[in-house]
Amino acid sequence: xxxxxxxxxxxxxxxxxxxxxxxxxxxxxxxxxxxxxxxxxxxxxxxxxxxxxxxxxxxxxxxxxxxxxxxxxxxxxxxxxxxxxxxxxxxxxxxxxxxxxxxxxxxxxxxxxxxxxxxxxxxxxxxxxxxxxxxxxxxxxxxxxxxxxxxxxxxxxxxxxxxxxxxxxxxxxxxxxxxxxxxxxxxxxxxxxxxxxxxxxxxxxxxxxxxxxxxxxxxxxxxxxxxxxxxxxxxxxxxxxxxxxxxxxxxxxxxxxxxxxxxxxxxxxxxxxxxxxxxxxxxxxxxxxxxxxxxxxxxxxxxxxxxxxxxxxxxxxxxxxxxxxxxxxxxxxxxxxxxxxxxxxxxxxxxxxxxxxxxxxxxxxxxxxxxxxxxxxxxxxxxxxxxxxxxxxxxxxxxxxxxxxxxxxxxxxxxxxxxxxxxxxxxxxxxxxxxxxxxxxxxxxxxxxxxxxxxxxxxxxxxxxxxxxxxxxxxxxxxxxxxxxxxxxxxxxxxxxxxxxxxxxxxxxxxxxxxxxxxxxxxxxxxxxxxxxxxxxxxxxxxxxxxxxxx
Ligand SMILES: [Fe+2]
Numbered sequence: 149x150x151x152x153x154x155x156x157x158x159x160x161x162x163x164x165x166x167x168x169x170x171x172x173x174x175x176x177x178x179x180x181x182x183x184x185x186x187x188x189x190x191x192x193x194x195x196x197x198x199x200x201x202x203x204x205x206x207x208x209x210x211x212x213x214x215x216x217x218x219x220x221x222x223x224x225x226x227x228x229x230x231x232x233x234x235x236x237x238x239x240x241x242x243x244x245x246x247x248x249x250x251x252x253x254x255x256x257x258x259x260x261x262x263x264x265x266x267x268x269x270x271x272x273x274x275x276x277x278x279x280x281x282x283x284x285x286x287x288x289x290x291x292x293x294x295x296x297x298x299x300x301x302x303x304x305x306x307x308x309x310x311x312x313x314x315x316x317x318x319x320x321x322x323x324x325x326x327x328x329x330x331x332x333x334x335x336x337x338x339x340x341x342x343x344x345x346x347x348x349x350x351x352x353x354x355x356x357x358x359x360x361x362x363x364x365x366x367x368x369x370x371x372x373x374x375x376x377x378x379x380x381x382x383x384x385x386x387x388x389x390x391x392x393x394x395x396x397x398x399x400x401x402x403x404x405x406x407x408x409x410x411x412x413x414x415x416x417x418x419x420x421x422x423x424x425x426x427x428x429x430x431x432x433x434x435x436x437x438x439x440x441x442x443x444x445x446x447x448x449x450x451x452x453x454x455x456x457x458x459x460x461x462x463x464x465x466x467x468x469x470x471x472x473x474x475x476x477x478x479x480x481x482x483x484x485x486x487x488x489x490x491x492x493x494x495x496x497x498x499x500x501x502x503x504x505x506x507x508x509x510x511x512x513x514x515x516x517x518x519x520x521x522x523x524x525x526x527x528x529x530x531x532x533x534x535x536x537x538x539x540x541x542x543x544x545x546x547x548x549x550x551x552x553x554x555x556x557x558x559x560x561x562x563x564x565x566x567x568x569x570x571x572x573x574x575x576x577x578x579x580x581x582x583x584x585x586x587x588x589x590x591x592x593x594x595x596x597x598x599x600x601x602x603x604x605x606x607x608x609x610x611x612x613x614x615x616x617x618x619x620x621x622x623x624x625x626x627x628x629x630x631x632x633x634x635x636x637x638x639x640x641x642x643x644x645x646x647x648x649x650x651x652x653x654x655x656x657x658x659x660x661x662x663x664x665x666x667x668x669x670x671x672x673x674x675x676x677x678x679x680x681x682x683x684x685x686x687x688x689x690x691x692x693x694x695x696x697x698x699x
Pocket of ligand 1: 348375431432433514550551552
């Protein structure tokens with residue numbers, strides 16, 4: 149395919165010169181693409197920072213709450229801007245061979261809130277639960293959580309600040325006053341200023357740098373694309389490892405996890421999450437198998453999701469609106485079959501999007517489809533085969549993924565072919581967890597993985613095959629950086645999405661080793677609704693994959 153036509157609308161040029169301070173060249177737009185693939189050289193031996201977990205003695209992860217005072221407070225969005233969820237935990241967890249779960253009804257779930265700090269005249273009541281992570285094997289420890297509370301606030305005004313306290317007033321155990329801001333009203337000229345996107349955070353010293361950089365960018369919303377606490381890199385006795393697969397010499401009957409790491413993560417994140425809404429979608433490190441096939445207990449219990457509000461009735465996939473952006477969060481570790489519930493919900497959800505109201509359509513899930521690193525190369529092919537046509541037919545603008553611990557931005561692509569109407573795929577699995585940054589590419593000489601080695605049992609089926617067309621036809625890997633990869637760099641960081649109007653958005657990627665106001669990558673994403681019209685796809689039956697579950 150030849151070079152796309154260079155068109156740089158005046159509005160973009162003006163915005164670009166404003167953002168870069170008139171610097172030479174300015175920031176490119178997707179209309180300038182497809183770009184010649186660029187691999188940023190490793191920064192010395194590659195920026196690795198301190199991929200060392202914060203210890204349980206770190207004051208940022210230690211329990212400060214007394215009695216049943218709330219801790220690990222967080223705000224998350226409902227499906228529409230007039231509603232949010234407030235979540236928190238009371239009481240302490242227990243870990244040991246013999247544990248006694250707390251009674252979740254013993255502490256009330258109350259939020260007092262209002263537009264002014266005093267008085268907090270409105271009140272909302274929610275529900276509470278505890279979850280257990282059980283390993284009933286000799287020598288292993290069981291875990292039971294503190295009481296987890298979720299309260300939904302409704303009838304809020306869009307784009308406004310609200311003050312709140314949460315807790316149980318009858319126990320005189322209310323939190324300090326916190327403040328959050330609702331998303332702006334729906335509409336093509338109404339957008340949150342900045343949306344932070346990060347993945348694979350974990351809880352290392354690198355994570356603290358990522359979160360510091362993120363806060364310095366003053367986001368209005370944080371989207372986490374999976375792999376949160378990495379509690380599953382620990383044995384139940386609290387011994388940690390740097391790698392999931394090479395972890396421990398003694399093999400347990402089931403892969404262990406050390407659930408207090410979730411509590412540490414919640415405590416560390418509270419200064420951010422109690423005031424900036426955070427939306428999370430599951431990654432493979434949230435699977436956390438237990439006996440009797442139980443999975444995802446921490447993920448399902450600790451976060452609130454707009455599951456019912458978005459009609460999915462699932463914590464694994466849901467949608468929400470942020471001004472003129474419709475977000476679709478998808479589950480990669482449950483069924484994505486065309487005959488499955490998630491796919492049918494996605495069809496309904498996409499069909500219900502009015503692009504005159506929410507022009508931007510952003511999708512997010514954990515493992516990337518367009519990844520050129522050796523790590524997790526072609527791993528999510530079955531999901532791509534099932535879902536790509538549907539997302540393309542509805543004109544998804546941007547896809548955010550994690551999983552691969554590095555940064556990569558694609559050219560616009562569909563079915564491995566450069567396509568000016570395909571989504572822009574961005575991988576930000578570079579949040580800073582202890583597994584460290586990945587540096588090898590599948591196209592590095594001698595590093596193309598064996599196809600069968602790319603199979604992940606949790607992703608269902610096996611679809612990774614050789615390319616059938618293009619420069620890599622007949623091969624599993626390209627012999628150079630693939631043309632669908634525009635830019636890749638092995639550094640830790642996070643990204644910021646600033647949607648400006650119904651056709652233009654600025655994406656910037658911020659590296660941890662840089663000063664707060666620096667950008668490691670920047671591009672204007674330009675929509676072309678006239679050229680790339682939405683043509684809803686009629687789904688035909690498709691081959692069925694073997695998957696974990698369909699619920
Ligand atoms: Fe992952």
